[in-house]
Amino acid sequence: MNTTPAPTPTPAPTPFPSPSPDRIPTQQDISREIDAQSEEYRRGGATRHHPARDYPPYRSSALRHPHRPPLAVHDPEAVELSGPVFGVTDVTALDADLTRGGAGEPLGERMTVTGRVLDRDGRPVRGQLVEVWQANAAGRYAHLLDQHPAPLDPHFTGAGRCLTDDDGTYRFTTIRPGAYPWRNHTNAWRPAHIHFSLFGSAFTQRLVTQMYFPGDPLFAYDPILQSVTDEAARARLVAAYDHDLTSPEHALGYRWDIVLDGPAATWIEEGR
Numbered sequence: 001m002n003t004t005p006a007p008t009p010t011p012a013p014t015p016f017p018s019p020s021p022d023r024i025p026t027q028q029d030i031s032r033e034i035d036a037q038s039e040e041y042r043r044g045g046a047t048r049h050h051p052a053r054d055y056p057p058y059r060s061s062a063l064r065h066p067h068r069p070p071l072a073v074h075d076p077e078a079v080e081l082s083g084p085v086f087g088v089t090d091v092t093a094l095d096a097d098l099t100r101g102g103a104g105e106p107l108g109e110r111m112t113v114t115g116r117v118l119d120r121d122g123r124p125v126r127g128q129l130v131e132v133w134q135a136n137a138a139g140r141y142a143h144l145l146d147q148h149p150a151p152l153d154p155h156f157t158g159a160g161r162c163l164t165d166d167d168g169t170y171r172f173t174t175i176r177p178g179a180y181p182w183r184n185h186t187n188a189w190r191p192a193h194i195h196f197s198l199f200g201s202a203f204t205q206r207l208v209t210q211m212y213f214p215g216d217p218l219f220a221y222d223p224i225l226q227s228v229t230d231e232a233a234r235a236r237l238v239a240a241y242d243h244d245l246t247s248p249e250h251a252l253g254y255r256w257d258i259v260l261d262g263p264a265a266t267w268i269e270e271g272r
Contacts, residue, residue: 025059025185027221033057034226041229049233050267057223059184091129096162098132098174102155108137108175110251113211113239116168117198120262124168129199131161132172139178148180173251179218191218191225198258208269211256212238228267236266 034057041048053065099106113132117125135141135158138150142157156175164170177192193210200206212225219225228234236259245253258266 027185027187030057030185030188030223031221034220034223038226038229047230049228049230049263049265051227051229055223055227057184058227059223061227091161091163096160096170096172098134098156098158098160098172100173101157101159102153104155106136106153106156106175108153108156108178110173111176112171112173112245112247112251112253113194113256114169114171114245114253115239115256115258117164117170117258117260118168119260120265124164124166125260126164126166126168128164128168128170129161130164130170131159131197131199132174132194133159133197134174134194135177135180137175137178139180150178150180176213176252179216184223189218189221191216191222196258198260207260209258209266210237210269213254214238214241233265233267236264 037055037057053061055061094100099110117128117130119125133141135146136150136153136156138153140146140148140150140152142152142159158177160172160174162170162172174194177194179189179192182188182190191212193212196209196211198207210224212219225234225237228237239254239256242253242255245255247253260266
């Protein structure tokens with residue numbers, strides 16, 4: 001009989017020192033965590049299009065993500081929720097132009113953002129309510145909770161909506177949002193982005209995501225964007241500049257399609 005004891009497994013080395021709980025992590029701490037998460041994903045082998053709900057560099061996700069499976073709620077009134085929040089008669093062409101919400105012109109780089117909402121087979125999704133909200137050109141939201149010491153723009157509310165047409169196309173006129181700090185860690189800044197919300201055929205069918213702009217130097221430092229660990233899925237969140245869409249002496253053009261399902265699906269902030 002072989003009585004040699006089995007060797008004790010060597011614990012995996014810690015890829016980075018965790019910040020002590022009594023201090024706020026620095027960007028260097030967060031960047032090391034992002035790199036470690038990316039390396040773990042690459043070693044895993046399986047493609048994951050959507051991020052983990054408890055992505056450690058995104059610090060508040062540890063407190064906000066669900067820890068238990070969802071419960072089925074049997075509400076007899078739910079069957080009546082058969083449409084989006086706003087019907088066709090409530091959405092006008094002016095709602096899609098965020099530059100016309102005030103008494104004057106908002107400050108910033110005017111742009112057109114358009115694209116198609118598609119299903120997994122590339123078919124257009126018609127009549128979908130698409131809502132957007134964003135910071136102004138200085139990186140501040142028109143919201144009481146936003147205390148970032150950047151100027152508010154009295155001519156820009158940062159919110160708009162439209163319905164997709166028969167080709168599944170949405171279209172907004174707006175200004176390019178600025179980056180802003182968000183206190184996830186020391187010197188944390190969010191890349192410029194626009195929030196998108198889509199309603200399906202019922203009120204309970206809502207998807208929320210974010211669109212980014214090409215070439216932003218903050219991409220590598222942002223744990224929200226980097227929580228999408230698959231590079232191909234992350235790249236689908238970045239709009240493409242389209243010069244043919246650009247209006248002479250008026251607005252630059254960006255194109256961004258949203259795919260609702262399948263292997264080419266756009267990342268959705270599920271469970272956040």
